[in-house]
Amino acid sequence: MDWLTSTEVWVALLTLTTLEVVLGIDNVIFISILAGKLPPERRDQARIIGLSLAMLMRIALLFSINWIANLTEPLFDLFGHEVSGRDLILLGGGMFLIYKATHEIHEKLEGEEGHSGVRAPVSFAAVIVQILLLDIVFSLDSVITAVGMADDLGVMIAAVVIAVGVMLVASGPLGAFVQAHPTVKMLALSFLLLIGTSLVAEGWHFHIPKGYVYFAMGFSVVVEALNLRLRARSAEPVHLHQARINEGVARIAERATKQMS
Numbered sequence: 001m002d003w004l005t006s007t008e009v010w011v012a013l014l015t016l017t018t019l020e021v022v023l024g025i026d027n028v029i030f031i032s033i034l035a036g037k038l039p040p041e042r043r044d045q046a047r048i049i050g051l052s053l054a055m056l057m058r059i060a061l062l063f064s065i066n067w068i069a070n071l072t073e074p075l076f077d078l079f080g081h082e083v084s085g086r087d088l089i090l091l092g093g094g095m096f097l098i099y100k101a102t103h104e105i106h107e108k109l110e111g112e113e114g115h116s117g118v119r120a121p122v123s124f125a126a127v128i129v130q131i132l133l134l135d136i137v138f139s140l141d142s143v144i145t146a147v148g149m150a151d152d153l154g155v156m157i158a159a160v161v162i163a164v165g166v167m168l169v170a171s172g173p174l175g176a177f178v179q180a181h182p183t184v185k186m187l188a189l190s191f192l193l194l195i196g197t198s199l200v201a202e203g204w205h206f207h208i209p210k211g212y213v214y215f216a217m218g219f220s221v222v223v224e225a226l227n228l229r230l231r232a233r234s235a236e237p238v239h240l241h242q243a244r245i246n247e248g249v250a251r252i253a254e255r256a257t258k259q260m261s
Contacts, residue, residue: 020162059161089140
């Protein structure tokens with residue numbers, strides 16, 4: 001029980017927990033957006049399962065530190081670049097994140113009206129599978145950071161558990177806020193595009209300091225907060241679906257027709 005009186009252990013735990021929470025923000029955003037596609041009564045369940053899977057994934061990876069170390073060993077050369085297992089995971093995860101964010105942005109802007117046929121509802125299992133795929137990528141980044149910050153496996157596991165607990169508490173209000181504000185949802189999807197691009201760049205050994213990425217995200221959040229405060233004075237909320245634009249065009253055309261007649 002000497003760790004209870006060790007200042008070094010507590011500082012490492014606090015620092016690592018903070019970093020784990022920061023690194024988990026993108027995971028929470030992604031889970032909130034995916035859970036928002038489900039019926040309201042299933043969203044909390046999806047968030048809890050998604051973050052629980054993320055925690056279990058990270059703990060399992062912490063117990064496989066030697067395997068993680070081997071992931072950095074080159075497997076083959078491609079266009080003059082040595083590609084390792086970690087690079088493949090980052091490339092695959094980044095491209096999936098870019099595709100998913102682009103698809104969601106298109107859906108929110110164009111709406112379902114532009115597509116023929118009846119779309120099948122999103123299943124709970126499909127959402128969980130997508131969350132699990134991205135958990136692998138986000139967990140890998142988180143575990144590599146943990147290994148570099150602390151030497152004690154117990155401290156690393158405790159930091160992961162505490163961080164996931166914080167994210168569980170924050171994910172509900174964050175998800176509800178994102179769903180209630182369409183422009184915030186678009187901003188969150190833009191963040192996922194940025195994160196996906198940085199993952200692909202990292203997979204090709206182009207390192208982008210995370211400070212730049214988080215500064216850009218933080219600056220955008222401040223600007224959007226000011227926009228929300230300004231729009232709060234207006235009774236008319238922002239709508240993203242193309243149907244609203246079509247309604248406006250139809251009204252203008254109707255008025256023009258009446259005037260001509």
